[in-house]
Amino acid sequence: MAWYSKTWNWFDGAWHEGNPPIIGPRSHASWLGSTVFDGARVFEGVMPDMDKHCARVNRSAQSIGLKPTMELQGIFDLVREGAKKFSPDTALYVKPMYWGEAEGLSTIVPDPESTKFCLSLFEAPMPVPGGLSVMKSSFRRPTLESMPTDSKAGCLYPNNARVLREAKAKGFDNALVCDALGNVAETGTSNVFMAKDGVVHTPAANGTFLNGITRQRVIQLMRNDGVTVLESTLRYEDFQQADEIFISGNYSKVMPVLKIDDRDLQPGPFYRKARELYWAFAHSA
Numbered sequence: 001m002a003w004y005s006k007t008w009n010w011f012d013g014a015w016h017e018g019n020p021p022i023i024g025p026r027s028h029a030s031w032l033g034s035t036v037f038d039g040a041r042v043f044e045g046v047m048p049d050m051d052k053h054c055a056r057v058n059r060s061a062q063s064i065g066l067k068p069t070m071e072l073q074g075i076f077d078l079v080r081e082g083a084k085k086f087s088p089d090t091a092l093y094v095k096p097m098y099w100g101e102a103e104g105l106s107t108i109v110p111d112p113e114s115t116k117f118c119l120s121l122f123e124a125p126m127p128v129p130g131g132l133s134v135m136k137s138s139f140r141r142p143t144l145e146s147m148p149t150d151s152k153a154g155c156l157y158p159n160n161a162r163v164l165r166e167a168k169a170k171g172f173d174n175a176l177v178c179d180a181l182g183n184v185a186e187t188g189t190s191n192v193f194m195a196k197d198g199v200v201h202t203p204a205a206n207g208t209f210l211n212g213i214t215r216q217r218v219i220q221l222m223r224n225d226g227v228t229v230l231e232s233t234l235r236y237e238d239f240q241q242a243d244e245i246f247i248s249g250n251y252s253k254v255m256p257v258l259k260i261d262d263r264d265l266q267p268g269p270f271y272r273k274a275r276e277l278y279w280a281f282a283h284s285a
Contacts, residue, residue: 190249244268
């Protein structure tokens, strides 16, 4: 049995099932990391903010010197087409991606004219809110001067993997990651929020982490509902003293954090409000 779930991929003008080989040993991406992707969701018959995810993958490609080959509507239409290959009630992860195939100006630089595109959809159940625990990571987020932090690039994720390995080794599910100045940026997999004294806070998007589409949507929805949401500089100690903590991200959307270090937390009213507002938005779009 394959290690991966049921998958359909659009590549070179046709749909392919499973995990077809699409990158070779001479492909620029396989050894020099010229890959970008985006992650979106189809669940419960809806695909919230799909247009924004399609737009972001094209921006990400341009950020690392690739040439987007797909129009936004073309990606969107392929998502709809691909989703029909699964049962209507199946939750899907949607992954459009670009990569450099050939060398360009030098070995290290990809040739933008060689850019390849693939759209992958696969079964991925929506996580159920549970006992997510976090600690403080010893690793940091890079700055735009050192890595392409303005894109969803594959080269950024080995650092996230270090964060998660460290957290798991210490008995936690995830970790809060700071920027170069020691201010909290995000978790190893998602954007993060906290509430204190009736106000919701989230780290200001300062270029060291991806200003997530779900993050932006949650902020907008909560503000429209009358909640005060502040984007500001936050230290780890602020989260240690928070009334509640929750995360946002494409894969799981909105989830509560129930433990930070050795302190237990409960799913709070702002987390519940954020999740309720997001689900209402998703089903009204």
